[in-house]
Amino acid sequence: MLRKHRNEDLIVRRIAHSFPPSRSQTVRQFLSLGIGDDAALFRPKPGHETILTCDWSLEGTHFFREKHPPDSVGWKCLARAVSDIAAMGGAPRCFLLSLALPETHTGRWLSLFLGGLRRASRKFRCALAGGDTTRRNEILINVAVVGEVRSGSALLRSTARPGDFLYVSGRLGEAELGLQIVRRGQGAASKNNLLIRKHLYPEPRLALGQWLVKKGLATALMDLSDGLSSDLSRLCAASAVGARLEKAKIPRIPAPWAAVKHGCDPMQLALHAGDDYELLFAVPPSKAKLIPETFRGLRLTAIGRITRERQLTLLEENGRARQLLPRGWDPFRRTQ
């Protein structure tokens, strides 16, 4: 096979070409220098703090070269990191893309990848500011996102208080079920399937996070990336509290449909499956009545309460309580 010679500068130019300097006045205002120099220059908004976060997206760990459309890999590597901005109640501004890939993937694969990344970049209003590229046998991606939030108003994990109601957005377990369908190789033909879309093209809950900040409704906020049981346990540890969940209330995939069609337990998925990028937040009792049933079409559900006792309890449908252990996604746990 004849391969074209592509050097690093050429790849940087291809990326720059896919992300032409924005004509948007807003972007020009905060991104004073984009890709091409030693570093990028960002002009912070007065009265705001800068939010910083980064996320790995690694072949074999977070996606499969043969199973996941490159367009989705591009979309999702940015969406995952932007979800951390939503989890602080902020607005994304720009990102750095670190990309390592085989020479065989600097053609069509790269184009499709950049296409998905560009769509996500526009959708989330998060401009490409710079990055680093190198050659590697495996496809490795790291995305660092810069966001902003009015000074002092970011919502943290560490500020939930006993008595707060716990809410989640959306329906949990959908993305994992989507992944299972994709792994079975049924993904390409049915991109419009809701579960597959949620797995391939997650939508960070930016509007919801910003609304919670603006209205001052929540005491604590985080996003669900590793599964409810693991992430809630982190929120509780950070806040030095516990939580008591009502199993019946946890929003999940309808049981007969999930079980019959996909042979899985929707409650297990809702409790432990990752990658949903929904928001989990705590609301003081005095403000719970201000939380609507849906926010811009997205369901919001009270699933339990924060407790003083520092453990996670799941109240079964038969009224019995049992301890809930963190069993979500953990790359260092070998017994999954």
Place this chain on the structure above:
Amino acid sequence: MLRKHRNEDLIVRRIAHSFPPSRSQTVRQFLSLGIGDDAALFRPKPGHETILTCDWSLEGTHFFREKHPPDSVGWKCLARAVSDIAAMGGAPRCFLLSLALPETHTGRWLSLFLGGLRRASRKFRCALAGGDTTRRNEILINVAVVGEVRSGSALLRSTARPGDFLYVSGRLGEAELGLQIVRRGQGAASKNNLLIRKHLYPEPRLALGQWLVKKGLATALMDLSDGLSSDLSRLCAASAVGARLEKAKIPRIPAPWAAVKHGCDPMQLALHAGDDYELLFAVPPSKAKLIPETFRGLRLTAIGRITRERQLTLLEENGRARQLLPRGWDPFRRTQ
């Protein structure tokens, strides 16, 4: 072999433990929220722009597990990215660490790695703000650094002008020679060797970059990470100019010593070898007399001039001129 169970949260706690919240008033002022939440919060300095950059440090590409001390891997992954801040004339503030590593390396290797990283973090006054960790067979590192520079005063690559004098700091080719010694396995015993130190523990030229900005002496600035011929060619392309170098003036390792002891050509190293992290800058003729021979013990050398003609020329010691092609480090070039 018995391996302890280490999960992701435990590794994050180990990292947090290695980087306790700073007691420095300055750090507390700009880093309002460090590791442990969904994202970090940075409080920008009024009147300043934020500098953003990131760099891969990948096993097999940028370092070798068996050859490079983990302490050096930790130091250098930060130093490389901080050098991009020096290259804008800015000051580093904080960084995000993305780390993927095998479970076998979450013990002693991680401790030593974090030791080197912490020393670099203190030396460069660049605090750990957050990051992402995962498990991987290979050691993968990505560091994103946030710096600051007074608004409008950052020095770019794209602003060199014909007639400017070109300067470099230090002596070129030293780091590559250091690498060759380390690859031969002679590194561990002779960490004090200057060449090996320059390869293992590079020092970004922060003070020099900041001084050039403060005194308004340079029209353009970049750091030398991929070799003079490649990096100068990038500066010239960005500024739409060319350059003419005088071979005799290029600061290099003394010839007999390099050639006899290590069997290499010091001029080839000085022109094309990477990893030196020295600064390359352009100075208008009216200000050239203000550039001292040394800056805080670091040699500064005028090596040529910027030309209107858009190509790189090397004036040989015999007076003949030849074209200089970019032959520095490029991960996508296969004929190195």
